[in-house]
Amino acid sequence: MSSLTIGKLKLDGNLVLAPMSGVTNLPSRLLCRKYGASLVYSEMTSSEAVVRQSLKSIERGFTCKDERPMGIQLMGSVPENLAESAIFLQEKFRPELIDINFGCPAQGVIKNGCGSELLKKPGLIGEIIRMLSDSLDIPLTAKIRISDNFDETLKIAEIIEKSGADAITIHGRTQKQGYSGKSDLDFIKGIKSKLTIPVIANGDIFDEKTSQNVLEYTRCDGLMIGRAAIGNPFIFKKISYFLKTGEILPSRNTEERLGDFFDYVKLCRNYDMLTFNDLKRNAQWFTKGMENVKQVRMKINKTHDIDSIMAIMNGLV
Ligand SMILES: Cc1cc2nc3c(=O)[nH]c(=O)nc-3n(C[C@H](O)[C@H](O)[C@H](O)COP(=O)(O)O)c2cc1C
Incomplete structure (x- = not known):
């Protein structure tokens, strides 16, 4: 490269x-x-x-x-x-x-x-x-x-x-x-x-x-x-x-993708940038393409606070 x-x-x-x-x-x-x-x-x-x-x-x-x-x-x-x-x-x-x-x-x-x-x-x-x-x-x-x-x-x-x-x-x-x-x-x-x-x-x-x-x-x-x-x-x-x-790495599995999401949350907390709207968008993005994701996304859509999003995402681990 x-x-x-x-x-x-x-x-x-x-x-x-x-x-x-x-x-x-x-x-x-x-x-x-x-x-x-x-x-x-x-x-x-x-x-x-x-x-x-x-x-x-x-x-x-x-x-x-x-x-x-x-x-x-x-x-x-x-x-x-x-x-x-x-x-x-x-x-x-x-x-x-x-x-x-x-x-x-x-x-x-x-x-x-x-x-x-x-x-x-x-x-x-x-x-x-x-x-x-x-x-x-x-x-x-x-x-x-x-x-x-x-x-x-x-x-x-x-x-x-x-x-x-x-x-x-x-x-x-x-x-x-x-x-x-x-x-x-x-x-x-x-x-x-x-x-x-x-x-x-x-x-x-x-x-x-x-x-x-x-x-x-x-x-x-x-x-x-x-x-x-x-x-x-x-x-x-x-x-x-x-x-x-020239080799293709395996795609991230669910656990790894959630790991990235939780790292994102940690960084947001570190820099005092955690907001509900941003977290909701990112929860949707980080779960895109995961198995049975439709229900998860519907649940995320209905949330009104950060704790509810975190409860859903923690439940996926
Ligand atoms: C949600 C979103 C926000 C964007 N905001 C900007 C921006 O602030 N400045 C900019 O130059 N381009 C912006 N773009 C365009 C991207 O930088 C990029 O040029 C475009 O998405 C094409 O690249 P891609 O096919 O890899 O997505 C934005 C694109 C998206 C999807």
């Missing part, structure tokens, strides 16, 4: 945890790092909210020694505010890098001209990347979606490279697609062949086989994994083991 170098940051592999709003909090990132993610990203944080000193947004950048290297992802469209918030977070949490979100298709984000809406303004993307790369001491990455047109997408990637980004992640879907259809590997492969900065492929990497296919087909420098890691941090161990040895 090759290792990925982003600016001055040398990683110990090339598997990256995707930034996922409502998912990649510190405890879940720590579990993914434990199982071999080489780099993890925070949930996206609004630069406007950071500039307003919103504590909830600032705290998304909270990190600890065990999780490094980590990147904080920022979302916004005003270059000066993105730069101000990036400098603030760089000083406060000392992340290994900052990422800018040019890919989010959510209505609430694009109506403010942020996320994937910025793909319609390549000039502004260039201005944002230039201002941030000039302002930061740490590497800068950008995460994009593709547009319908290859040349247009390539132009955006080239602007990002020329303006000073140290790496780019490409999710091979358009804004309009959301999560439907397939991630377009031809776009990713074509862009990779034209850039000199590292390119990280993203979209539909779910297991050993898809990882190998995407790496071999696109010749990208790294892989970013999102949905497959939700409630399943062990995916990083499975994939990295396969890429190193």
Whole structure:
């Protein structure tokens, strides 16, 4: 397995945890790092909210020694505010890098001209990347979606490279697609062949086989994994083991998956991040695919407090 170098940051592999709003909090990132993610990203944080000193947004950048290297992802469209918030977070949490979100298709984000809406303004993307790369001491990455047109997408990637980004992640879907259809590997492969900065492929990497296919087909420098890691941090161990040895590790059995869930709870308690809503979502995610899971999930659905969820999960052991 090759290792990925982003600016001055040398990683110990090339598997990256995707930034996922409502998912990649510190405890879940720590579990993914434990199982071999080489780099993890925070949930996206609004630069406007950071500039307003919103504590909830600032705290998304909270990190600890065990999780490094980590990147904080920022979302916004005003270059000066993105730069101000990036400098603030760089000083406060000392992340290994900052990422800018040019890919989010959510209505609430694009109506403010942020996320994937910025793909319609390549000039502004260039201005944002230039201002941030000039302002930061740490590497800068950008995460994009593709547009319908290859040349247009390539132009955006080239602007990002020329303006000073140290790496780019490409999710091979358009804004309009959301999560439907397939991630377009031809776009990713074509862009990779034209850039000199590292390119990280993203979209539909779910297991050993898809990882190998995407790496071999696109010749990208790294892989970013999102949905497959939700409630399943062990995916990083499975994939990295396969890429190193060509062998497939057995999937986690129920006991092991519950062990991961209880570790998640412990980490949430350690960092004072345990909330009912988050625990309920994670209980559903960590039990996905288990035997007789339908009834368990129905029971979890009906809970109203943390103790009830823990009683159900303890009952599965
Ligand atoms: C629940 C959820 C939240 C997401 N939040 C973010 C986010 O905050 N920032 C971002 O750049 N992408 C976000 N994404 C997109 C993922 O980072 C990734 O690009 C996408 O899921 C495709 O990768 P996958 O097929 O491995 O899941 C999110 C995706 C999901 C499913």
